[in-house]
Amino acid sequence: MASIPVQFSDTSLSDHLVSARLLSPTRSDQGQLLHSGIESLDRVFARVKPGDLIEWGIPPGLNGRLIPLQFLKRQIPTSVWIYHHHGLGIFASSWISHGVDLQRLFFMRSAQPVKELRPLFLEDTFKRIIIDSPKKFSKGDLAFVSQQARKYRQIVFLIRHYFLSPKQGNPYASLRLNTWQVGRGEFSLQVIKGHGADKFTMSAQQVYTNHE
Amino acid sequence: MSKSGSPSNAQVIQLNQLIEADDFPAYVAVYSEQTVANPFALSPTVMQWSDRILLCRVNDCEQFWLTQKQKCACDLEQLLDPILRYHHGADYIAVFANHPWQCLVYLAFQMHQQAQGIYFLQSLLSRNIYQLLEWEFWFAPQDVLVTHLETSKANRFNAASFRTRQGQLKRFISRIGLAGPFELKQADHQAMTRRFDAWTGKIWRWTFDTASDLQGFPWISLAQAPRPTVSRELEYPINQWCTIEVLLREDFERLCQQFKCDASEHINRILWQITLFNDQKICVELSFRHPYSLHRELPVFKTALYQAWYVYDDLMHKLQARDKDLDLPEAMPFIAWQVEICERIHLPPILWDLFSDAGADFRLQDLGELQNKLPVPIETYRCEASFYPERSFEAVSPGMVAEPSFDHYQWSSSSSYRPLFYYQSPIEIEAPTNSPGIFLERCASRWWLYEDPEHQNRDYYVLKDTRGRASWVYRDGDGRWFKQGEYF
Numbered sequence: 023m024a025s026i027p028v029q030f031s032d033t034s035l036s037d038h039l040v041s042a043r044l045l046s047p048t049r050s051d052q053g054q055l056l057h058s059g060i061e062s063l064d065r066v067f068a069r070v071k072p073g074d075l076i077e078w079g080i081p082p083g084l085n086g087r088l089i090p091l092q093f094l095k096r097q098i099p100t101s102v103w104i105y106h107h108h109g110l111g112i113f114a115s116s117w118i119s120h121g122v123d124l125q126r127l128f129f130m131r132s133a134q135p136v137k138e139l140r141p142l143f144l145e146d147t148f149k150r151i152i153i154d155s156p157k158k159f160s161k162g163d164l165a166f167v168s169q170q171a172r173k174y175r176q177i178v179f180l181i182r183h184y185f186l187s188p189k190q191g192n193p194y195a196s197l198r199l200n201t202w203q204v205g206r207g208e209f210s211l212q213v214i215k216g217h218g219a220d221k222f223t224m225s226a227q228q229v230y231t232n233h234e
Numbered sequence: 235m236s237k238s239g240s241p242s243n244a245q246v247i248q249l250n251q252l253i254e255a256d257d258f259p260a261y262v263a264v265y266s267e268q269t270v271a272n273p274f275a276l277s278p279t280v281m282q283w284s285d286r287i288l289l290c291r292v293n294d295c296e297q298f299w300l301t302q303k304q305k306c307a308c309d310l311e312q313l314l315d316p317i318l319r320y321h322h323g324a325d326y327i328a329v330f331a332n333h334p335w336q337c338l339v340y341l342a343f344q345m346h347q348q349a350q351g352i353y354f355l356q357s358l359l360s361r362n363i364y365q366l367l368e369w370e371f372w373f374a375p376q377d378v379l380v381t382h383l384e385t386s387k388a389n390r391f392n393a394a395s396f397r398t399r400q401g402q403l404k405r406f407i408s409r410i411g412l413a414g415p416f417e418l419k420q421a422d423h424q425a426m427t428r429r430f431d432a433w434t435g436k437i438w439r440w441t442f443d444t445a446s447d448l449q450g451f452p453w454i455s456l457a458q459a460p461r462p463t464v465s466r467e468l469e470y471p472i473n474q475w476c477t478i479e480v481l482l483r484e485d486f487e488r489l490c491q492q493f494k495c496d497a498s499e500h501i502n503r504i505l506w507q508i509t510l511f512n513d514q515k516i517c518v519e520l521s522f523r524h525p526y527s528l529h530r531e532l533p534v535f536k537t538a539l540y541q542a543w544y545v546y547d548d549l550m551h552k553l554q555a556r557d558k559d560l561d562l563p564e565a566m567p568f569i570a571w572q573v574e575i576c577e578r579i580h581l582p583p584i585l586w587d588l589f590s591d592a593g594a595d596f597r598l599q600d601l602g603e604l605q606n607k608l609p610v611p612i613e614t615y616r617c618e619a620s621f622y623p624e625r626s627f628e629a630v631s632p633g634m635v636a637e638p639s640f641d642h643y644q645w646s647s648s649s650s651y652r653p654l655f656y657y658q659s660p661i662e663i664e665a666p667t668n669s670p671g672i673f674l675e676r677c678a679s680r681w682w683l684y685e686d687p688e689h690q691n692r693d694y695y696v697l698k699d700t701r702g703r704a705s706w707v708y709r710d711g712d713g714r715w716f717k718q719g720e721y722f
Contacts, residue, residue: 083703085721087654102612105655113656113719114615114627115649128601128632129613141540141607147600203704203721206672230650 055177058092060228062211067093069217070197072175075168077195079186079214082107082155084202088120088229089209090152090179095121101150102142106133106157120230133157136166143167146174155183168194186214258300258310259330259356260293260446263337265345266322272580273456275321276314280456281334284378287341289334289453293446295579298525301631311352318352331355334451335375335440340364342374365416369407372415372441376400382452383433391433399430415441462492463574471511471567475546478568482542485573486535490528500525503577504538506545509570510553518545523611524602525579540607601632621648622679623656623718648675651696653706653719660716663707671697671707686711696721 056067070076080086094101105112112129128148132138135156142148143166153159153167159180171178185200192198197216203209209229212221262276265287273280276299279291292299303313310330318326327349329341336355343363344353353360383391412418419442427435436450443449464485472478493499504520520541531537553566605612612632620626626649651674674694689711697707697717706719 080722081703082720082722083699083701083705085653085704087722091654107655107720107722109657109661110655110720110722111658112613112615113623113649113652113654114629115617115623116652116654117615118617118627119649119652124615124617129615130608130610131613132610138610139608141536141604145600145604147604 056093059095060092060224062222062224063089063092066199066211066213066216067197070177072177073172074196075164075171075178075180075194076197076199077186077192078179078181079184079198079200080181081184081202086201086203086209087154087181088203089201089211089224090181091117091120091122092229094123094127094150094152096123098123098126099149100147101127101152102130102148103127103152103154104130104132104135104139104142104156105154106131107155135159136163143170146176148176149174150177150179152179152181154181164192164194188214191215258293258296259354260291260332261334261337262290262292262328262330263334263341264288264290264318264322264326264328265341266326268323270321272321274458274580275317278458278577278579281454282456283334283338283375283382287338289337292330298579304630310354315352325350327351327353329353329355332444332446333440334448334453335437336364338375339367339371339441342371343367346371366414367416368414369404369412373400373404376437379437379452382454386452386454388433388450388452396431396433399434403430403434461574461576462489463572464488464492465570465572467570468568471569473550473567475543478546479539479543482539482573483533483535486528486538487533489573489575490532493529498580499529499578500527500580501575501578502526503575504541505572505574505576506542507572507574508549508568511567511569513569516549518549520545522606524606526606537603537606541609544609605632622677623649623652651675652694653721655722656706656719657717660708660718663715663717665709665713665715666697666707671695674706677708694718 054064054068054070055072056064056070058064058067067076078086078090080090094103114124117127118124130139130142133156135153136143136159142151151167151171156163164180167178167180170176180195186192186198192215195215198214199216200212200214201209203226204223207226209224209226210221211224263283267286270288273282273288273290277290277292277294279294281289283289299310299313303310306313314328318328322328327341327344328351329337329344330353331337331340332355340353340355340360340363355361355364380393380396383396384393407418415438421429421438423435423439423442426438439449440451466481466485468481472481502522502525505517506520507515507517509515520538522537522541526537528535528538550566601612614630614632615627616630618626618628672695674696677692677694679690679692691711692708694706694708696704698704704721705717706721707715707717709715
């Protein structure tokens with residue numbers, strides 16, 4: 023039997039299959055990447071794939087970060103939360119109480135993450151990167167982070183300290199949402215860009231419960 | 235022993251464990267029959283006490299050893315034993331204590347016993363034995379001590395006079411019939427100084443004092459090999475990073491060659507002395523949170539260049555701010571520099587084996603290497619067994635065992651309604667004029683430690699401002715209000 027030319031060897035064939043799969047918008051052979059255990063929330067994030075950037079509008083004081091936190095509970099890959107809240111530190115026991123796995127979620131303090139933490143974005147050590155209210159984050163930074171996320175198949179959450187609006191778009195984000203707590207019993211989520219319902223609510227019980 | 239190497243829970247009494255109050259010793263005395271190729275394995279500060287005995291000041295690297303200990307989830311003895319065996323052979327004796335003299339006295343006893351292994355003087359067992367030691371072990375290291383005192387030209391030390399006083403002390407002991415130094419403990423060092431001489435008084439103090447100061451002990455540091463240094467005189471002034479980077483890379487390669495490409499040499503700090511265009515010399519430091527191996531990054535030296543870039547960027551900003559009003563170049567060029575490795579540690583391969591994390595989904599070493607490239611630390615935390623907010627968690631080094639050894643559910647679940655971010659120093663605020671908000675919980679500190687236990691309570695509330703933004707506040711036992719967190 024003649025030997026198979028290199029370009030048609032098993033390895034190259036599997037590479038072709040993988041690249042072909044990437045062209046397909048729906049990847050039913052793989053499970054959902056971001057899973058919170060809250061059905062309504064999971065529907066919004068059903069199409070998130072590696073390399074996506076998700077933009078959140080979460081003004082301070084409205085407890086909205088509990089929603090992105092739902093995706094950082096058990097069985098997450100190595101992740102980093104980059105924060106810069108003046109004078110504030112991480113209250114770790116609260117994160118643990120919400121079921122966040124602190125063996126896999128690390129924290130870094132930086133007001134200008136792209137400038138100060140550039141090596142972090144140039145490697146694939148962290149598969150989930152949460153950039154929380156950076157003081158300086160230019161369009162160039164956004165393009166860079168987005169490009170690196172696609173290269174290393176990371177998922178990036180970019181949290182803004184203001185509500186997002188469709189009047190000012192973000193072409194790099196595959197999903198844009200606003201989230202906040204209403205009173206004591208409900209959390210609201212409004213989808214600015216992406217699939218799923220425009221706005222819906224979740225009960226506090228759903229958010230505070232650990233979903234395994 | 236459990237699989238992780240930690241002592242089995244079946245042991246009821248562990249007399250060889252360190253007592254909690256004094257967990258890390260300052261010094262170690264190591265005896266070994268074989269010649270030690272690298273005396274700097276435990277610390278860069280070493281003294282050659284005698285042909286067979288080395289003294290090391292291990293608390294110079296306390297953070298490093300404590301981090302390794304927690305990373306490996308073992309005690310100090312389990313961490314250090316393989317390293318000591320590697321460098322000193324299987325029949326070494328090592329005594330850890332807070333003062334080198336105490337190490338030497340106890341070492342004399344263990345040598346007499348023909349013992350082997352590690353001993354911590356802070357442990358209950360060793361402390362009890364130390365207190366019962368006979369005079370011969372107290373006098374044993376004094377011959378060598380005399381030699382060192384003479385070598386270091388110790389102030390007001392005369393060997394002949396000292397030996398005379400020693401003789402007097404021995405006759406005194408024999409007359410009174412004292413078995414060991416601790417039987418005369420009531421006499422303080424000043425009394426011994428008055429009765430005999432100043433140096434006898436000092437030795438007496440070293441014997442009993444638990445402080446880690448040398449207190450006149452004649453420490454003669456063993457000289458390390460000359461620090462690897464590379465100097466460069468530039469052909470023309472430069473201030474652009476792209477050019478500096480290329481030249482620095484060459485200098486790092488030259489530094490590697492000075493190490494003879496020994497991959498076990500790891501660096502903690504590099505000193506970069508830069509000469510500016512106006513002939514001013516500025517020293518900046520490249521520091522690495524984890525011991526960094528320059529050789530492993532040949533020829534790219536990514537990590538070292540990242541740290542150099544942070545330092546360069548910071549320096550340029552400072553120079554521009556300083557020289558704004560002066561008629562000087564906007565970005566002051568460099569005309570020369572010197573790169574020197576000022577702190578390093580020798581980590582044999584066996585130590586890296588201890589860090590292997592084959593079971594982990596990510597490599598701790600990757601995290602350590604990334605950490606070295608970043609200007610800020612990577613933070614990680616674990617739960618502690620306390621309901622009191624500030625004590626309910628602890629910051630740990632990345633890679634340390636984060637999962638607590640106890641079931642933390644009852645403590646962690648109490649934090650569900652607390653915020654994700656908190657003020658490390660609570661901010662005093664005015665008492666709310668209306669209703670204080672939603673009451674969450676009452677916490678009490680370790681009230682039994684205070685004279686006014688009734689004032690140690692804190693009542694926590696969620697307080698909303700006029701814009702509906704929620705903060706985590708408390709009222710203390712004196713009725714004062716503080717903001718301690720934000721519900722971001």
